[in-house]
Amino acid sequence: MTAPLRAPDTAQAVTRLRHFWRAPGARRRIPLVLCAATAWLVFVVAHRVLSGRVWWWQIPELVPPLALAAVPVVLLLAALAARRARRAAAVVALASLVLGAGASGLNLAALWHRAAPAPTDAIKVFSWNTWYWDQSVDSAMPPPTGTPPRDVAAFYRYLHAQDADVLLLQEYVYFDADSRPVRVNDLDRLRREFPGFHIATASEMVTLSRYPIVFERGINLEVADSRDTPVPPGSDWPGFYTVKTLRTDLRVGSRTVSFYNSHINSPVDPSAGGLDLLSLNRTQHEARKANLRALAADVQANPLPAVLAGDFNASPAMGILRLVPGRMADATPALRSLYPATWDDRWPWWRIDWAYTTPEVTVHDYRLVRSNGLSDHSGQRLVLSLSR
Structure with missing residues (x-):
């Protein structure tokens, strides 16, 4: 049986510990x-x-992705310059670099990736979050607070300048003074601006295609718990909150290809009016997961070649991207930028817009296109082809 510790021994131990920490150095x-x-x-x-x-x-997730690579590099340099515990500090810094660099947003593949030349019948795709469509002083609705006035003609000139066969556009929506979504019906003008194009809409997504649309549907998310529904009470447009992906199957030559136009729910509650602790809540998190799971289920059950692009409201540092459908490969290696960023377009530090393809689709070119003040997102332009 162990003898009980005597009080004087305990006091001596505490005294020694105090002297250790108070001693010089x-x-x-x-x-x-x-x-x-x-x-x-x-x-x-x-x-x-x-x-x-x-x-x-969700709050720690807002860490700038680049920090996951930059911080351990700084710590590693500091460790190499340290006089004591140099090796231990360097090993710990290297461990954090290895674990975090993959979520830093660095595109090291840009150093060696060389895409094959595009064939003459390649498909040109443009994906873009339009920032409340053409809502401005020139349209039927005044711009929301914080949104600069925009020239509607310039908006359409920008779309035409992309020379795309398929346009996947998000935020086909206006917002009123109370931050409530308002449906847009701009189909007549779209038909005038893009004669011969086929058009599909669902919720706040619109897809325009030179190729015939043989199937279309909005993918509706389903939350496991009714308390987690993203639909505000009394909403007259519940589909805006629950349908965040538009699937269109296009007849391209003799083959059919599925295009998924996505705008994944933001981690920020849109009714909060800004970023604060209360706007990052469980409801938004569960809606985002449900959105991606519904998308993944559709892609997994779809035998067709497929392209997925849009605004995912997720930086490279956000683990929710692991829910992207397993059939899909990230098109990032085809980008020429070492640190691609799409938001905020004026001072881009984060990437939240993404593009993915199934193995039957080859990415020949992938570029981010600045929006010149028309949106807070850069556009994504891709040149694709189907394997023979």
Whole structure:
């Protein structure tokens, strides 16, 4: 049987511990760089485990993606310059770099990826979040607060300038003074502006195609718990909140290709009027997951070649992107930028717009197109072909 610890021994131990920390140079016994590297590694591990899985991790998810690569590099340099615990700090910093770099948004494939030349019958695709369509002083609705006035003619000139065969456009919607969505019916003008194009709409997505549309439908999300529905009480347009992907099957030559035009729910509650702690809630998180799961289920059951593009409201640092359909491959390697960013278009630091294809589709060219003040998102322009 172990003898009980005597009070004088305990007091002596506490006294020794106090002297240890109060002694000159005590802080150097555990170097600051090792503490910082360890703290960052703990954050990165927690982020990899929790991001996209629990709603209350949405605030840490807002970390700038580049920080997941930049911070460990800075810590590594500091560790190499340290006098004590240099090796331990360097190992910890390297571990956080290995774990986090894949979510940093760096596109190292741009250094070596070389796409094959496009065939003459390649499909030119343009995907873009329009920022409340053409809502401006020139349209029927005044622009929302914080949105600059826009020239509607310039809006259509920009669309024409993309010279696309397929346009996947999001935010085909206006918002009133109370931040409520208002349906847009611009089909007559779209037909005039794009004669010969086929048009499909669902919720706030619109797809225009030179190729015939043989099938179309909006993909409706379903939340497991009625308390998590993103539809505000009394909404006269529930589909705006629950239909966030428009699928159109296009007849391209002798083959049919599915195009998914997506605008995944924002992590920020649109009724909050801004980014605050209350606007990042469980309802938005569950709606985002339900949206991507509904999309994935449709893609998995679809045997056709497919293209998915749009505004995912998710940076490379957000684990919710792991719910992107498994059949889909990220088209990012075809981009020429080492750090592609699409938002905010004026000072792009985050990438939240993405493009994916199934293996039957080859990406020959992929570029991000600045919107010149017409939107807060850059557009995505792709040149694709089907495997023979």
